[in-house]
Amino acid sequence: MLAYLGMSLWFLGRHAVGDSASGPVPYLFTWDMFPNYPSWSARRIALVETQSGQYFQILPSRRQQYRRGSEKTHSRLDLPRNDDALRQAAEVALADFRSSSASSDDPPTYVFLLEQFWPVRFNLPDDLYEAAYGTENPRRKSWRIVDESAVGPNGELEWLPRP
Secondary structure: OHHHHHHHHHHHHHHHOOOOOOOHHHHHHHHHOOOOOOOEEEEEEEEEEEOOOOEEEEEOOOOOOOOEOOOOOEOOOOOOOOHHHHHHHHHHHHHHHHHOHHHOOOOEEEEEEEEEEEEHHHHOOHHHHHHHHOOOOOOOOEEEEEEEEEEOOOOOEEEOOOO
16 A cells, blocks of 8 residues: 555656656556546537538537637536537537528538547557557547437427437
């Protein structure tokens, strides 16, 4: 027990002075203390399909800058894992899109809520990834459809039932 506490204090001290990324062992030891940390990362977006078949990203909108996360690359919708919050944000973004000049001649017909996901180990800096796994970081990412909805004639969203 004393050895564990001693190592914890030593790694915490190194982290406090900014030397936490000196190798894979301190990094992995630090994150091993959070066993409920998710094993994957995700980014969530909403796309709208128009009557002509064009696609536009409506979430995150230009007003919702990517500004969260350790590298400031996530919007506020990437952090909570709540599909209802994403549905509500998509409804607001669709209303903004319908009022814009882009949709006046080409009305939206369908909305897709998408999630891009990847293993959290791909978030490691390249030098730490190579030291830990012995290969170059592949940075593979996958997509999945979280939810989808038809757009009614008055702009209301008709969400498909969840399985």
